[in-house]
Every structure is written in structure tokens, then in C-alpha cells.
Amino acid sequence: MTVPLPARLLIATTNPGKLDEIRGILGAVPVTLVTLADHSPGPEPEETGSTFAENARLKARYYAGATGELTVAEDSGLEIDALDGEPGVHSARFNGESYAEKFATIQEMLAERGTDSSTARFVCALTLAVRTDGIVWETTGIVEGRVRLPPRGNGGFGYDPIFYYPAYGRTLAEVTAEEKAAVSHRGQAFRALGAYFGKWLDGSGPGSPTWAL
Numbered sequence: 001m002t003v004p005l006p007a008r009l010l011i012a013t014t015n016p017g018k019l020d021e022i023r024g025i026l027g028a029v030p031v032t033l034v035t036l037a038d039h040s041p042g043p044e045p046e047e048t049g050s051t052f053a054e055n056a057r058l059k060a061r062y063y064a065g066a067t068g069e070l071t072v073a074e075d076s077g078l079e080i081d082a083l084d085g086e087p088g089v090h091s092a093r094f095n096g097e098s099y100a101e102k103f104a105t106i107q108e109m110l111a112e113r114g115t116d117s118s119t120a121r122f123v124c125a126l127t128l129a130v131r132t133d134g135i136v137w138e139t140t141g142i143v144e145g146r147v148r149l150p151p152r153g154n155g156g157f158g159y160d161p162i163f164y165y166p167a168y169g170r171t172l173a174e175v176t177a178e179e180k181a182a183v184s185h186r187g188q189a190f191r192a193l194g195a196y197f198g199k200w201l202d203g204s205g206p207g208s209p210t211w212a213l
């Protein structure tokens with residue numbers, strides 16, 4: 001049995017950079033987007049997972065349980081090949097508060113390995129959940145590029161100024177929000193969510209959920 005698409009979707013993130021991007025990408029989806037500002041879910045859950053997918057599940061389940069909303073959460077980060085995949089799931093907390101400090105650390109770590117650049121990727125694991133036990137759907141988006149120092153550009157957020165996207169010949173902080181969303185890990189994952197909602201609405205599956213709300 002297919003259940004109707006709920007009228008509201010909670011975007012469960014505390015990161016304003018992510019929220020702006022997700023709102024832009026999900027603009028055409030026929031649900032009312034609500035945020036954590038519309039709720040008081042309590043303290044943020046600790047991100048104890050060792051993979052992006054584990055952390056996305058943990059956040060989606062926590063906020064779905066705390067709010068009763070159909071909830072989407074994502075966990076994302078930057079994997080630098082020359083640094084064995086670091087900062088990875090530690091991207092938000094990696095060495096210090098400011099991105100200037102994080103970039104300086106990455107530059108030092110690359111220099112220790114005799115280089116100033118490396119292949120790298122942004123990864124976004126997305127989980128859609130209802131209640132703490134009800135994972136509805138999951139996907140992952142990945143964008144491949146290079147980490148290059150020094151940082152360039154003022155757009156985007158986080159590690160965008162050091163993430164060079166070869167097809168654009170610029171970093172993701174030097175392109176428009178639309179250009180970033182067209183290729184980004186988050187753009188891919190949330191467009192897939194929009195397509196999933198489309199199938200849910202017209203009942204064409206195969207992703208039509210069978211759980212009861």
C-alpha cells in the first residue's frame with residue numbers, strides 16, 4: 001500500500017550553508033519545507049558514526065523522532081586522497097574553528113607528503129526518515145575534483161575555496177550557487193530525493209514507501 005506524501009518535510013541541519021543550498025535545490029518539490037527553527041528538538045545528536053551514511057541515519061532518525069516530521073538529514077564532507085581520506089567524517093570539526101586554520105593544516109599535511117594538491121571528492125549521504133525506527137529512503141552524491149591551496153573565491157561555504165572543479169576551471173567558491181548545485185554532491189543527492197518524491201506522488205515506484213505513517 002502506498003501512503004500519501006506528507007505535506008511537510010523537515011530539513012534537519014544546523015549548518016546555514018547547507019540549508020540555503022538544499023532550499024534552492026528542493027524549490028520545485030510540492031512539500032512545505034520546514035527547518036529546525038520551526039521546532040525545539042533539543043541538543044544536537046553526537047555524530048558517532050564512522051561513515052557518512054551512519055551519521056546521516058543517526059541525524060535523520062533523531063530529528064524524526066524528536067519532531068514527528070518526515071525528516072531529511074545528510075552527512076557530508078571532503079575526502080582528500082593524499083591524506084588517506086581525511087578530513088572525511090571529521091570535516092566539520094577538523095582542526096579548529098576557522099576554515100583559514102583548517103586550510104593551513106591541510107596545506108601543512110600535504111607539504112609533509114611533498115605536494116600542494118591532491119585528488120579529492122565531496123560526499124553527501126542523505127537519509128529520509130519517519131520516526132526513530134523508520135528509514136524510508138537513502139542515497140549518496142559524490143563530486144570529484146582536486147584540493148588546491150591557496151584558497152580561492154568567496155562563494156559557497158566550508159571547504160569550497162580549496163575545492164577545484166576541473167570542468168569549470170574554478171573552485172566551488174568561485175562559481176554561482178546554481179553552478180555549484182548543478183554538479184555538487186548535495187545537488188545530486190537532493191535532486192534524487194526530488195525525483196523520489198515525484199515517483200511517490202504518482203505511485204510509480206519502485207521507491208513508493210510501504211510503511212504506514
Ligand code: ITT
Pocket residue numbers: 012013014015018047059074075076077078091092122156157158159160184186
Ligand atoms: P549538520 O550536521 O547540522 O547538518 P554540520 O556542518 O555539522 O551540520 P556535517 O557533520 O555533515 O554537517 O559536516 C559537513 C562538513 O563538511 C561541513 O561543515 C563542511 O566543513 C564540509 N562540507 C560539506 N559539504 C560541503 C560543501 O558543499 N562545500 C564545502 N564544504 C562542505
